[in-house]
Amino acid sequence: MTGARRWIAWLTVAESAAPLAWFRVGMGVGVLLSALSAAWAGVVADLWLPPAAGGVSPLDGRTWLVALLGPTPTSLWAAWGGLVAAGCALVVGFGGRVAAFVALQLAMGVLDANAAAGGSYDELLFNGLWLLVLTGGTQTGSVDARWATGRWWPPTEVGRWARFLVFYQLILLYAATGWQKLSSHWVPGQGSTALYYILQQPTWQRVDGARFAHPPWYALTQLGTVVTWLWEVSAPLWLWAWVRSLDPNRRGAAVVNAGYAGLGVIVHLAIAALMNVGPFSWISLSFYAAVRHPHREDATPGPTYGGPNITTSPGTNAHARCSPQNR
Amino acid sequence: MALAAGVSAHLVAVTLGAAPSASGGLNRSAWQDPTVQAEFAAWSARLGGWGGTPAALEQRLWGVAVGWEAGRSWVLAPFQPYYRWCGTWQSWKMFVAPHTHPTQLRIEVERGGVWQLAYVERSAEARWLAGKLDHDRFRSVIFRAGWPHYQPLRQHFAAWAARRAAVDFPDATRIRLSFRKRDTLPAAALAAGDATPERTVLTTVVPVPR
Numbered sequence: 353m354t355g356a357r358r359w360i361a362w363l364t365v366a367e368s369a370a371p372l373a374w375f376r377v378g379m380g381v382g383v384l385l386s387a388l389s390a391a392w393a394g395v396v397a398d399l400w401l402p403p404a405a406g407g408v409s410p411l412d413g414r415t416w417l418v419a420l421l422g423p424t425p426t427s428l429w430a431a432w433g434g435l436v437a438a439g440c441a442l443v444v445g446f447g448g449r450v451a452a453f454v455a456l457q458l459a460m461g462v463l464d465a466n467a468a469a470g471g472s473y474d475e476l477l478f479n480g481l482w483l484l485v486l487t488g489g490t491q492t493g494s495v496d497a498r499w500a501t502g503r504w505w506p507p508t509e510v511g512r513w514a515r516f517l518v519f520y521q522l523i524l525l526y527a528a529t530g531w532q533k534l535s536s537h538w539v540p541g542q543g544s545t546a547l548y549y550i551l552q553q554p555t556w557q558r559v560d561g562a563r564f565a566h567p568p569w570y571a572l573t574q575l576g577t578v579v580t581w582l583w584e585v586s587a588p589l590w591l592w593a594w595v596r597s598l599d600p601n602r603r604g605a606a607v608v609n610a611g612y613a614g615l616g617v618i619v620h621l622a623i624a625a626l627m628n629v630g631p632f633s634w635i636s637l638s639f640y641a642a643v644r645h646p647h648r649e650d651a652t653p654g655p656t657y658g659g660p661n662i663t664t665s666p667g668t669n670a671h672a673r674c675s676p677q678n679r
Numbered sequence: 680m681a682l683a684a685g686v687s688a689h690l691v692a693v694t695l696g697a698a699p700s701a702s703g704g705l706n707r708s709a710w711q712d713p714t715v716q717a718e719f720a721a722w723s724a725r726l727g728g729w730g731g732t733p734a735a736l737e738q739r740l741w742g743v744a745v746g747w748e749a750g751r752s753w754v755l756a757p758f759q760p761y762y763r764w765c766g767t768w769q770s771w772k773m774f775v776a777p778h779t780h781p782t783q784l785r786i787e788v789e790r791g792g793v794w795q796l797a798y799v800e801r802s803a804e805a806r807w808l809a810g811k812l813d814h815d816r817f818r819s820v821i822f823r824a825g826w827p828h829y830q831p832l833r834q835h836f837a838a839w840a841a842r843r844a845a846v847d848f849p850d851a852t853r854i855r856l857s858f859r860k861r862d863t864l865p866a867a868a869l870a871a872g873d874a875t876p877e878r879t880v881l882t883t884v885v886p887v888p889r
Contacts, residue, residue, distance in 0.1 A: 359683055390816055393814040394810065399820070408838075410832060459766075466820075478768070517686065524694065524697045534775065535775060548866055555781065565864075
């Protein structure tokens with residue numbers, strides 16, 4: 353088999369669509385967290401309207417929404433309402449790719465209008481929504497699935513490529529940020545003081561940073577610095593383990609895959625507890641839906657499992673099941 | 680075949696887009712910040728003779744960064760529509776260097792000729808507009824406003840605060856935004872109770888509109 357054919361065969365191995373459904377729910381909640389928390393704090397008009405309309409936005413990102421509708425309170429709140437509706441649709445799984453596309457375009461149209469009022473969590477959210485446009489995400493665990501099959505969680509299968517793209521984005525996030533952490537405070541050998549200094553920065557503090565100057569907290573920040581840096585820099589090793597652990601006989605790779613994921617959960621929970629960086633941890637952890645490989649029993653193929661209600665997504669190779677040969 | 684081609688094209692686009700980038704930080708005034716200068720000094724010392732003096736290292740890195748960004752822009756040009764319209768930008772410069780000389784926003788309101796402290800970042804006492812300013816998205820604005828090259832943003836922010844002051848303090852005449860720039864102490868010094876050196880920078884005074 354040629355490399356291209358092997359690549360196609362690998363991508364199109366059929367597997368349960370359930371992880372994609374959880375990823376979709378996570379993205380929907382991420383949209384709602386972004387939209388509703390800003391509305392709750394009363395900062396929507398302040399941040400995304402220009403000074404002439406009462407806000408602080410320099411409108412440095414001339415998004416399609418601003419260009420088309422103008423930076424007015426009416427257009428802003430209409431888009432905001434649409435974003436909340438699209439977020440709800442993603443959570444319940446209504447509207448398939450259309451809901452994801454609408455959420456993506458509204459989120460970019462509004463949030464990018466003031467580039468100063470966002471962070472990497474916006475970009476991660478955009479990437480996740482685009483992956484839902486590509487992959488669907490409502491094949492199961494959704495209103496769409498209920499209407500199509502009469503079941504909330506039909507054992508629908510999709511091609512492996514869908515979950516792979518989600519996981520690859522996670523690896524890209526970690527590796528890219530790790531490889532750019534070239535500060536002397538991050539790179540081992542010069543005190544590993546990065547987390548200590550980051551926690552002293554008033555902007556992102558959730559708790560008073562002074563305590564981290566004292567034992568045992570300071571030592572913990574040093575340990576956290578080393579572990580975080582190594583974990584991010586070596587993220588490609590996680591990708592390797594993820595691919596290898598598709599074969600259930602490779603227990604070592606499965607342990608590495610689980611270890612990286614466990615460490616990631618700890619890192620994100622620590623970030624959420626100690627720093628106010630918006631919905632970053634939630635959105636990041638939503639990508640973890642792609643970490644665990646679905647077992648055969650999660651989506652037993654063939655008519656004996658779901659009968660005529662079984663559906664497959666475009667790209668699914670019905671002949672390429674999760675056999676060891678295809679891992 | 681089309682699926683594999685599409686997946687492959689996406690992977691190429693996002694992988695190239697995630698290549699390290701200095702964009703956003705490629706600014707001479709930002710490089711003069713003590714945090715950045717301290718990095719040059721630290722790496723110059725660590726590299727020994729290879730890196731040269733901190734100033735020489737800075738100059739060399741500036742040239743490398745400018746060249747790298749030019750090459751990166753050329754390589755990514757074909758993918759720009761995909762990044763722009765599909766939200767697939769890959770810029771993950773997250774806390775790549777801790778800000779060892781961070782700023783802390785202060786807002787003062789002038790009433791009856793006297794400046795009164797109204798808001799200080801993370802303060803438990805000066806809490807005017809804290810419900811808004813403590814939100815993570817306003818924190819992003821305030822973080823950027825604390826860098827010299829974000830002057831227009833600072834002006835917009837000051838004008839916005841003045842309009843808010845006109846509502847909450849009808850007798851206010853001016854507001855003053857400033858940033859306390861602190862030299863974060865090493866842990867041992869902070870634990871010992873040493874005073875944190877700080878100075879006021881980037882002061883902006885605007886009249887409160889009637």
